[in-house]
Amino acid sequence: MLARVHKLFSTTIISGLLVWVNSAPVAAESVAEFYKDGSIVIHMGFPGGGFLESAKLVGKHMQKHIPGNPKIVFQGRPGRLGTAVLDFLASPWALKDGTHLAMPGSLGPWMPLQTSVPVKYDPLQMNYIGNVNSAGDTFLFVRQDVNIRTLSDLVSKPLKVSNSRGAYRNFVAALNNILGTKITYVGDYPSHRDAFAAMLRGETGGIAGAGVTAGAEHRRYFPSLLKDLKVIPILRYTATTKSVEYPGAILAGMAGTTETQKQALEITFASQVLDRPLMGPPGIPAPRLKALQIAFMKAMQDPELIVEAQEKKLGIKDPMSGPNMKKYVETIYALPETAKAMTRKALADKSFLQPVRYTTFNAELFKVTKEGRSLNANLTFKDTKKTIIVRLDARTTSVSAYGNQIKPPPLKAGSLEPGMKCNVSWTGPKTTASALVCKK
Structure with missing residues (x-):
């Protein structure tokens, strides 16, 4: 009897030890161990042109700085001005472990704030890895022979502009409905070159928006248009900083006459501050998120990337860190409801749109x-x-x-x-x- 009790007691102790050993915390997998021999997929809101070129350049150099050196690959998921890719990140189909990231269009963080279009993601809950370009070097251009140079001119004289990117419709809507300009938007053209061709043929008097650091789509001819003064940048789509190259350009974000107008314009042009954001879904483990954010900034400071970006004229300028991106998003979303309502009302207007004539x-x-x-x-x-x-x-x-x-x-x-x-x-x-x- 005593032997049976002793055996039972011993078995209980051993079983308890086994349970304790099996339930003891396992040493956490390091970031390098997790990413080693693996890959990261960056889902692209726009799968072509200069947008993809700059993303590939960032990915090429970023993977060198991520512990474990995973391979970065790209997958196109276009739709809804480049923001549908964020719906995917928020869905159950996207991995939340740091292997699925996205580069949406510049409207990505702002779609719920600027429109009533339903989305499945919450920008305040997303993770932010880094932003490729926060310089806001995007301007409204007019032909040299168009007699419009000042905000007063834009308010008092009609102007017809052409463009190929839907985001600039919002900018023109804000100028018309908040500042009182009289701009007609003709678009969207199949490409930048088509929009510029329409302007040079005299069908429009300007371009709704283009960057002075020309992207892949129009870099072959745009610099010569600026150099020969065939087009003149008269308004910069940003809130605060004057352009070094074109200091006389109107600062659209500061052109409001009331605080609410200025805040509404700041909301509208926030996409120029986060021009090419790299984002992740909620739930990425903190050590991996931090490693991705650090790797992004190291890549942006990599001399090889800087040289390649200059050679390809990709407009990579003033990158922003992930933590600073998140702070900026939180700041914009904290603006008063009156400014948000003014923005949504302005951007909902479609009366100034004119279709392309084929x-x-x-x-x-x-x-x-x-x-x-x-x-x-x-x-x-x-x-x-x-x-x-x-x-x-x-x-x-x-x-x-x-x-x-x-x-x-x-x-x-x-x-x-x-x-x-x-x-x-x-x-x-x-x-x-x-x-x-x-x-x-």
């Missing part, structure tokens, strides 16, 4: 010339009188051949061949086709 022609496709390594191309058509060159954008040009809609990228499908008869929709010479309908 024309069509029929001609025979003579030659297809690819643009470097991209899937875009210049298409040469010939009719009885002249040669016509049209640009095909793999992302935006709708292509039908042999009666079938061709999914992007159309060139990869081999759907366009010399000798085809095509109906082309475009805005004018040397611009991007909005649609091609071709057949043999």
Whole structure:
């Protein structure tokens, strides 16, 4: 009997020890151990152009500074002006462990504040890794022969502007409804080059918005327009800091006459402060979040990145740390409700919008010339009188051949061949086709 009790007691002690050992806290996995041999996916709100180029450059150098050196890869998730990607981050499908990040459009942190569009994410709960550009070097431009230079001119004289990016519709809406300007917005054009072409043809008197540090989309010709004074930056979309290059430009954010107006403009132009934010979902473990934030700032100070950014004219300027981003977001969201209401009312106006006018022609496709390594191309058509060159954008040009809609990228499908008869929709010479309908 005593032996049985002793055996039972011993077994109980041993079992208890096993339970205690198995339930004892395991040494926490280090950041380097977690990321070693792994990868991080940055989901892109805009999957092409200078936006993707700058993101790839940051990712290339950032991965060197993350403990464990994970590989950074990119996945396009466009939609709703680049903000749909944040809905994904907030969804159950996105990992919250520091391996799923996003670079939304500049409206990402501000969509719930500026519009009534329902979103699934809360900007105040998101994690902020770093911001590529907080310089706010975006301006409203006019042609040199347009007699508008001051805010008084903008208020008293009508101006028609063209553009390709939806975010600038909001800026023009704010200028019209808060400051009383008389601007008509023609857009959205398929690309910056098309918007500039419309201006240079005299169809509009200016560009609603473009950066003086030209991005990939228009860097080939924009600097020469500035140098030759064919376009003049007259208004800067920011709240506080004058431009070093163009100190005479109006500071839009300071142009309000009341405190509420100034606050509403600050809300509107907040996207210029967080121009290319890198964000993460809620719930990233604190050590990994801190490691990502540190790696981002180290990458932005990396001499190799700085040289590459200058060579590619990517406009990487005045980066902001993740903690400072979060503080800025909290500051803007803390502004009075009267300013928020004024902003939403102003940005809801659509009366100043004018659609792009497309024309069509029929001609025979003579030659297809690819643009470097991209899937875009210049298409040469010939009719009885002249040669016509049209640009095909793999992302935006709708292509039908042999009666079938061709999914992007159309060139990869081999759907366009010399000798085809095509109906082309475009805005004018040397611009991007909005649609091609071709057949043999």
